Amino acid sequence: MPEPVEHFARDPEWTWYILFYFFFAGLSGGSYFLASLLRINGNRLDEPAARLGYYVAFLALLPCPVLLTLDLGQPLRFWHMLVNTTPGHEGLAFKYWSPMSVGAWALVVFGAIATVSVIEAWLSGRRDPDRASLLRDGVPGKVWTVVGGLFGLFVASYTGVLLAVSNQPVWSDTWLLGGLFLASALSGSVALLGWLASSRRDARASAPVFVRAERFYPALEVALLVVFVVTLIPAGALGQAFGFPWILLWLVALVGLVPGLTGRFAAQPAVAGRGEVAVGSAVATVATLVVLLGVLALRAAVIFSAQ
Amino acid sequence: MVEITPGKAYGFFTDTSVCIGCKACEVACKAWNELPGDEPSFGDGYDNTGQLDAQNWRHVQFIDNVPDATSVAGQGKAWLMMSDVCKHCTHASCLEVCPTGAIIRTEFDSVFIQPDVCNGCRDCIAACPYGVIEMNAETKVAQKCTLCYDRLQGGLEPACAKACPTQSIQFGPVIELRERAQQRVDVLHAQGVTEARLYGADDDVYGGLNAFFLLMDEPEKYNLPSAKDAVLPSRNNAGGYLATLFTAALGVIGGLIALRRRRERPADEPVAGVEE
Numbered sequence A: 001m002p003e004p005v006e007h008f009a010r011d012p013e014w015t016w017y018i019l020f021y022f023f024f025a026g027l028s029g030g031s032y033f034l035a036s037l038l039r040i041n042g043n044r045l046d047e048p049a050a051r052l053g054y055y056v057a058f059l060a061l062l063p064c065p066v067l068l069t070l071d072l073g074q075p076l077r078f079w080h081m082l083v084n085t086t087p088g089h090e091g092l093a094f095k096y097w098s099p100m101s102v103g104a105w106a107l108v109v110f111g112a113i114a115t116v117s118v119i120e121a122w123l124s125g126r127r128d129p130d131r132a133s134l135l136r137d138g139v140p141g142k143v144w145t146v147v148g149g150l151f152g153l154f155v156a157s158y159t160g161v162l163l164a165v166s167n168q169p170v171w172s173d174t175w176l177l178g179g180l181f182l183a184s185a186l187s188g189s190v191a192l193l194g195w196l197a198s199s200r201r202d203a204r205a206s207a208p209v210f211v212r213a214e215r216f217y218p219a220l221e222v223a224l225l226v227v228f229v230v231t232l233i234p235a236g237a238l239g240q241a242f243g244f245p246w247i248l249l250w251l252v253a254l255v256g257l258v259p260g261l262t263g264r265f266a267a268q269p270a271v272a273g274r275g276e277v278a279v280g281s282a283v284a285t286v287a288t289l290v291v292l293l294g295v296l297a298l299r300a301a302v303i304f305s306a307q
Numbered sequence B: 001m002v003e004i005t006p007g008k009a010y011g012f013f014t015d016t017s018v019c020i021g022c023k024a025c026e027v028a029c030k031a032w033n034e035l036p037g038d039e040p041s042f043g044d045g046y047d048n049t050g051q052l053d054a055q056n057w058r059h060v061q062f063i064d065n066v067p068d069a070t071s072v073a074g075q076g077k078a079w080l081m082m083s084d085v086c087k088h089c090t091h092a093s094c095l096e097v098c099p100t101g102a103i104i105r106t107e108f109d110s111v112f113i114q115p116d117v118c119n120g121c122r123d124c125i126a127a128c129p130y131g132v133i134e135m136n137a138e139t140k141v142a143q144k145c146t147l148c149y150d151r152l153q154g155g156l157e158p159a160c161a162k163a164c165p166t167q168s169i170q171f172g173p174v175i176e177l178r179e180r181a182q183q184r185v186d187v188l189h190a191q192g193v194t195e196a197r198l199y200g201a202d203d204d205v206y207g208g209l210n211a212f213f214l215l216m217d218e219p220e221k222y223n224l225p226s227a228k229d230a231v232l233p234s235r236n237n238a239g240g241y242l243a244t245l246f247t248a249a250l251g252v253i254g255g256l257i258a259l260r261r262r263r264e265r266p267a268d269e270p271v272a273g274v275e276e
Helices: A016-041 A044-061 A063-071 A075-081 A099-126 A138-164 A177-198 A201-232 A238-242 A246-255 A258-262 A274-305 B024-033 B093-097 B123-127 B149-153 B159-163 B174-190 B233-264
Strands: B010-015 B058-064 B079-085 B103-105 B111-113 B169-173 B197-199 B211-215
Touching: A016 A044, A016 A063, A016 A099, A016 A138, A016 A177, A016 A201, A016 A274, A016 B233, A044 A063, A044 A099, A044 A177, A044 A201, A063 A075, A063 A099, A075 A099, A099 A138, A138 A177, A138 A274, A138 B233, A177 A201, A177 A258, A177 A274, A177 B233, A201 A238, A201 A258, A201 B233, A238 A246, A238 A274, A246 A274, A258 A274, B010 B079, B010 B174, B024 B058, B024 B159, B079 B211, B093 B103, B093 B111, B093 B123, B093 B233, B159 B169, B169 B174, B174 B197, B174 B211
Parallel strands: B010 B211
Antiparallel strands: B010 B169, B058 B079, B103 B111, B197 B211
């Protein structure tokens, strides 16, 4: 557990752009990971849901570089994250000990992987499903899927480590933010993909998988939240992290865990008439929005309470 | 006149026991570095600059320590005045996290932000434990004291040290300054001023500060972290990534269990919005 530290650091003023970047990066990485898991361990019927995951990962990734660039003081120098322009030290800029540097590179690599994957998913969805795909089948396909899934996990989580590797109160008082952000990203991604899969005829076969995973990931997030609180106690940072008005954001984050923990899909009737289906869809839609709002609120609470 | 040779470590020894709060250092710094300054704010004390920031690379702290019983001798502690500045740490938190390589260690062992390389990500601001760095509102890059890098390159001592009328700010080779500082502490202790202490002169604080201080009270009184609290951001790298790895492993296991159970029970529970 980190030793309590008295902080005199100034706020970096990371606000809305960063909040929404954390949100979309979490959904993108989480969705890519779940899609890869379906491809690696699912069966042929899971392929449409896996493709859906790659679509979501790509779409959620699109705003990420825009948000990060807009947040910079000098947006036109975004490429300085990757290239060192210091006279005499020209070359690639990479520091394995700086999560922002590692994250910038991971985002570039993951962006390429997600783009190739979404093209492959689109092409394979338009042709004979039994036709082999280099990025899906055989050893190369398995390696591609596993590597992409790992990058997805990293992009969904490194943002928490980035906050912790600072001298800011709350953020640097715990080592758990990376894990917490990852669990939250998986909770949000599984809810979103589960909702989308249940509304698409070709992906419905995978919906039960999402239902079960949707119970597990929020439970993991609750457990990590408890540990997060415990790690903040010796630092005396609980008041700052959970004081008013941030407690309201934490409450929204907790409410966002309820649909998953209570099994919102399983609560629906086994044999439903047309009207019941419509009601069930509306409930599922609202529940998904509540989950996503919770994912956003958790990140907002962490980001804003420390600054 | 100090002879300035590239390859040697230079810095400041700021002796707060002789600071009179005249702010000549602030003015000289602004004049040389062409910093227009913020709008002054007048509160209860004499401090109208408030803090170190993008416009104030030197800031004279006025800490009101006047005892209620006026008959007690101040012993240099009634008003704690300290001309604060970037510490040019040997192990600098800002330099550690900077992703662009904009923050460098110069040939004078000072820590310098290259304004043409910085892209304004502000990671250094979150990292600096002294709250030294701030974004310049006009240039939109992070800024702080440069130890008058341009003056050093021209063989001139920094403007603040040159202007200080009481020699509270002394500039020179760090090794010499440390010896001088220890002699000063010894003199003060011999005079009975036992609360005098050095901050950052040894490697307890960030491997040693090239701009170190003689303080008349606890470091926290001057908004300086104690040696125990002087920690680098990278201390959380291993723990942060390990916790993430642990969570990722649980995430994989959870996903695999969800898939396996479906294989065991193909006729699964219904799904909202799905007509069975």
